[in-house]
Amino acid sequence: MNIAVLVVRTCGGFSSYNSTYFTNADYPSPITAPTTCVFTIVRATPTTCQVRIDFLNFVLAQPNATGVCNADALIVTGGGGTVPVICGDNTGQHIYVDFYNSNNIILTITTSAGDLSRIWSFLVTQIACDCPTRAPAGCLQFYNTTTGTVNSFNYGVGSNVIDSTTLLPGTRQLVNQNYGICVNMLPGYCSIQWSSNGFMVSGIPNLGFDALTNGDCFTDFVVIANPSYPNGTPVNADRFCGTSFNTVTTSLKPFVLYVVTDGNEVNDVANTGFSLSFMQIACPNNLFG
Missing domain, CATH: 2.60.120.290 (Spermadhesin, CUB domain)
Known part of the structure; x- marks a missing residue:
């Protein structure tokens, strides 16, 4: 035994x-x-x-x-x-x-x-x-499922607490993050959809910094290559930041979401990071990608 x-x-x-x-x-x-x-x-x-x-x-x-x-x-x-x-x-x-x-x-x-x-x-x-x-090379995190949720490190909406008497007004978003989150494309699936459960990456609440892309995202952002909106319209951008995230899909393989933050969060107020759900989408006519 x-x-x-x-x-x-x-x-x-x-x-x-x-x-x-x-x-x-x-x-x-x-x-x-x-x-x-x-x-x-x-x-x-x-x-x-x-x-x-x-x-x-x-x-x-x-x-x-x-x-x-x-x-x-x-x-x-x-x-x-x-x-x-x-x-x-x-x-x-x-x-x-x-x-x-x-x-x-x-x-x-x-x-x-x-x-x-x-x-x-x-x-x-x-x-x-x-x-x-x-996990493939370059993947700090790796998911082998058709659906799931990925969170930035220290994602959350609560107070920043050092001890019981010290509350911080600043960010929960961590500096100097640069890594890939990979999803294994399973047989019968050809694309992947990303949607938001919560998103505040390099945004300033209540100042209108909503869903931003590329030229507006130069310090902290997530990268999804070759994305399009669910109706098929190309996004024409691959960087996402701000205080919200619009659902996108991509068929570019491998399925990777990159996370980038710089070393300076001084002007980034109350950033919580992100929580994104993914769903792999079956190939048309059951053709494997």
Whole structure:
């Protein structure tokens, strides 16, 4: 009989198991003291190419009023590609990180003083080089479903809280984000539709900065290549920002949405980021794309 082994590691630990939980000390109790917590992901075999890290529970302090993770942060090093610095509320999010040569992947979580409760529980899954669930190059996030919802990191509409006495008037949108969100085109589907559940990216509420495209989007934006409106009219733009998002479709493969924010959120008031739903659209006459 095979017996499943639950592998759990915390600060200072390491693991080369295919599946490992990485948590804060004394999880599920949160922590309030300042800490630097380091976890090392060791490549399981030479034929292991990637890890998926699911943020099962992940709450750190919010960024400061200009979108910088100056109080708490998750920093990923050692892997191929660049993972942006992440903080705030990110429960339910995930990332993919490639192994780079024989290097280990290092997760470092830093927290500062303050009475906000920080908590995290990550599921780290190692992925073989020939595994069909391996994310393509350039995809920090990867979805293998016909429908789903993608959120920017720290997306939300609540107050920005450093601790119980410090509320920030600024952005929840994080600075220096530059990554791809990919959706695997499944058999029988030829295009994808994107629609909004909430969108405020480099916009200023109540000043008429509604759904903006291309020339208006030069600091923070999402990119959807070759989009058209549901009625088939071309958008003639691929960058989207502002305080709303109009539903668009695209048949350009692969299905990728790019996220870009610059290093300056000083004049971006109350940005919440985005929550977008996707739906793959079946090919006409059941012809595969």
